[in-house]
Amino acid sequence: MLATLTASKNPLPVSSCMIAAGLGCAEHAFDVLDKALDQGRELRPDGHDVFGMARAQSSLQLFVANGATPFYQHKRFAHLAARLGLADYWVTSGSWPDCAADVDYDFKAECAAAQASLQK
Numbered sequence: 001m002l003a004t005l006t007a008s009k010n011p012l013p014v015s016s017c018m019i020a021a022g023l024g025c026a027e028h029a030f031d032v033l034d035k036a037l038d039q040g041r042e043l044r045p046d047g048h049d050v051f052g053m054a055r056a057q058s059s060l061q062l063f064v065a066n067g068a069t070p071f072y073q074h075k076r077f078a079h080l081a082a083r084l085g086l087a088d089y090w091v092t093s094g095s096w097p098d099c100a101a102d103v104d105y106d107f108k109a110e111c112a113a114a115q116a117s118l119q120k
Helices: 002-007 014-038 054-063 077-083 086-093 107-118
Strands: none
Touching: 002 014, 014 054, 014 077, 077 086, 077 107, 086 107
């Protein structure tokens, strides 16, 4: 699935990467996301258009477990959050998502380091 997503030029469905990560392919899933962002490829949320929720769901889906290991549980999530601008908001505002207390790594420190590395 990830190989097919990598080969495609269409917007990358983040939920597919999240499912792959939750099912044991986290490193590969984050590699696919990084490559897409490096290439300027658009990321897209699940298709909730029928409910009029596509915009509301676009960042929310990053924090939903969907029956697998939550995406934010992976340490590389901090780097993705920095690339998406989320870490900048969290670090600057001091307003952290609930998941910051629900991981086995220092979420705040990882986000701050990832954000700092992008500014170099």
